[in-house]
Amino acid sequence: MRGTFQPSVLHRTLRSLCCPLPRFRSFATMAPMDLPTDKRPLVISGPSGVGKGTLYKLLFSRHPDTFALSVSHTTRGPRPGEQPGVDYHYVTKEEFLKLREENGFVESAQFGDNLYGTSKATIEEQSAKGKIVVLDIEMEGVKQIKASGFPARYVFIAPPSEEELERRLRGRGTEKEESIQKRLTQAKVELAFAKTPGVHDKIIVNDDLDKAYKELEEFVYAAKEV
Numbered sequence: 145m146r147g148t149f150q151p152s153v154l155h156r157t158l159r160s161l162c163c164p165l166p167r168f169r170s171f172a173t174m175a176p177m178d179l180p181t182d183k184r185p186l187v188i189s190g191p192s193g194v195g196k197g198t199l200y201k202l203l204f205s206r207h208p209d210t211f212a213l214s215v216s217h218t219t220r221g222p223r224p225g226e227q228p229g230v231d232y233h234y235v236t237k238e239e240f241l242k243l244r245e246e247n248g249f250v251e252s253a254q255f256g257d258n259l260y261g262t263s264k265a266t267i268e269e270q271s272a273k274g275k276i277v278v279l280d281i282e283m284e285g286v287k288q289i290k291a292s293g294f295p296a297r298y299v300f301i302a303p304p305s306e307e308e309l310e311r312r313l314r315g316r317g318t319e320k321e322e323s324i325q326k327r328l329t330q331a332k333v334e335l336a337f338a339k340t341p342g343v344h345d346k347i348i349v350n351d352d353l354d355k356a357y358k359e360l361e362e363f364v365y366a367a368k369e370v
């Protein structure tokens with residue numbers, strides 16, 4: 145009869161029947177297939193506001209300890225609340241240029257007066273710990289990594305439509321009008337680039353979030369190297 149069910153009674157019964165409750169708990173929360181066979185870093189790109197961060201954060205939370213987000217180098221100073229080694233590796237311009245000369249970056253770019261880059265050492269350090277490194281990279285970075293021959297898998301996240309992308313960018317509430325317009329203009333360029341055959345191993349349209357997440361997870365855990 146509804147309303148008379150007592151969880152504690154069920155727990156006691158289960159305990160008395162076989163194993164202790166904590167073992168049930170750990171079994172129930174254990175993420176399946178936690179070690180992808182393909183260990184190459186995952187390069188995730190797509191227009192601003194399409195949901196890249198939303199998707200890979202889901203991947204991290206559902207598979208704890210499996211992935212590591214690549215931490216970029218930058219010559220800009222830390223903003224309040226940012227932590228060195230967590231948000232960025234903060235370096236001087238001289239240090240950055242020296243590392244770039246030594247071919248230490250898989251990709252680098254200048255935004256405003258500041259330089260940004262993903263170092264090979266950062267990726268290798270995380271890979272050596274057994275992590276699948278995830279790089280959230282914009283289009284020019286993707287081109288550079290591809291050109292460098294660095295082994296990686298490439299996933300492009302596409303919006304269901306440009307109108308929906310604009311809705312998400314506005315809905316996020318993080319950008320001023322000028323920035324929204326810039327991002328939408330850039331989105332057109334990125335969407336056109338994504339049509340180039342052979343650039344991405346997987347294109348996921350992030351319409352329904354659950355469905356897009358499943359596609360990402362399936363791709364990441366696919367047994368075969370592409």
Ligand SMILES: Nc1ncnc2c1ncn2[C@@H]1O[C@H](COP(=O)(O)OP(=O)(O)OP(=O)(O)O)[C@@H](O)[C@H]1O
Pocket residue numbers: 190191192193194195196197198199312313315316350351352353354356
């Ligand atoms: N499938 C979805 N349906 C509806 N809204 C979504 C979906 N996926 C993400 N969003 C929302 O869209 C907004 C942008 O998502 P997110 O910040 O993850 O984008 P992003 O691609 O990482 O952007 P950026 O490159 O600027 O960091 C967020 O408010 C997020 O909650």
